[in-house]
Amino acid sequence: MITRWLAASLFFVGLVVVWHLVVKAQIWSPLLLPSPLSVLDYLRSAAEDGTLWEATLVTVRRLLMGYGLGILIGLPLGLLTASSRWCHDTIGILALGLQTLPSVCWVPLALLWFGQSEAAMLFVVVMGTLWSLIIATDNGVRTIPPIYRRAARTMGSTGLHTWTHVILPAALPFLISGMKQGWAFAWRSLMAAEIYVTILSGFGLGQLLHYGRELHAMDQVIGVIIVIVLIGLAVDKSLFAPTERFMYRRWGTERA
Amino acid sequence: MFTTEHSQARPQASKLVLEHVSKWFQTSSLHVHALDDVSLRIAEGEFVCLVGPSGCGKSTLLNIIAGLEHPDRGTVRADGQAVDEPGPHRLMMFQESALFPWLTVLGNVLFGLKLRNGMSAAERREKAEYFLELVGLKRFMHSNVHELSGGMKQRVALARALAPNPSVLLMDEPFGALDALTREQLYGDIQRIWSQHRKTIVFVTHNVREAVCLGDRVILFSPHPGRIREEFAIPLPRPRDINSVDLARFATEIMGVLKGYVQSEVAG
Structure with a gap:
């Protein structure tokens, strides 16, 4: 465990050292590639x-609101498309199509519909999250071995009980990976939205990034990117990794 | 047809009555006649084995008895009541382990018990532990399903099926995927458990020896369409050893009949 930590730390320290050396070599103007120290300086002052x-x-x-709303709508819709052929042929096809649409494409639409507002931001994030979540849920429920449902039925499980005690837990590995993917999509959408939607109701990381570019403050741009990456990592390690570890233990190697 | 001479003197009340059961399946390219006019009476506490080559509809028949599928023609009655959906007195055990991987061993056995009314948590727990003890797996009750071997999984599945106290146990090739040694142990277990807790058991298999080892009666099916071809009463004393000479004699006789019609079908 300690050696793993050591190896990982060495790798990232090495990365920073390489960065530093490239800056020292003065191949690019420091305006385009600031040194690690100046980025750190920016982060410190901004903090x-x-x-x-x-x-x-x-x-x-914004992320939590959009992501939460996406899950709240996407999960039931996914269950619906998985359980009814009619829904699968309609909502399912719609989700499949819209899932491939890059979330930044929703921005112009959101701007025209909602103007420069929080609602526009929320709309983009929900649209970016929702469809892939529907697809993942639908897939998860459909890949459940039918024998689970049959076994449950012979033991007297019906209707709602089958859903809550058999289908949902059986689909859990797929739901979690779908939610993980949804989280990544939510991030992407929100950054796209924050870069394009400039509103006064709140100044997010994407806007910080945007103004960094406008002001040619490269230390700000790189600093904010690092913060975004760190938040993503923190969420993965604190939320998704433990869940996946639990499932790996429970389900065994074949499913997780 | 009915050559049954029961070795055990038991009341002859019919637990399961199947009359003229027929079933067709429609796939995209085929119209399969799975079962053709199957009639069968199974007595309370009887152990009946359904044997036949694959495609003879024996698993379909089991599903129909369980209430998971419906016959296109004919009727099925359990305790005089028409079967049209799964009922609490008929539990099924499947070939592949149908245990739930999201539950522990104990959780799996409790699953069916929780669907029974009028039992306190403590009673359920006690019952689950009793049946896990019965199949020799009590010390694994907190294990996860994937940590068990194939034989252990089927033992848990057996405990799960027995725990809610069904009067009929439907077993669909439950030992099909196990190695010979594990299977032999389970033959011993199932006979012991059956002698302690008299259940009516309908056991589907394609293994003739297995059928002779376990059944009071062996019912031979022929395919295309699935029909009852012949019945054999097995009056051997219990517990039976699958390797015994007497048992082999019965198995050879049944095997001969089975081969006869399989060949005639290939030739025809």
């Missing part, structure tokens, strides 16, 4: 004057 915390808070709040 001290509060802009970074505020932006992170705004972004994470």
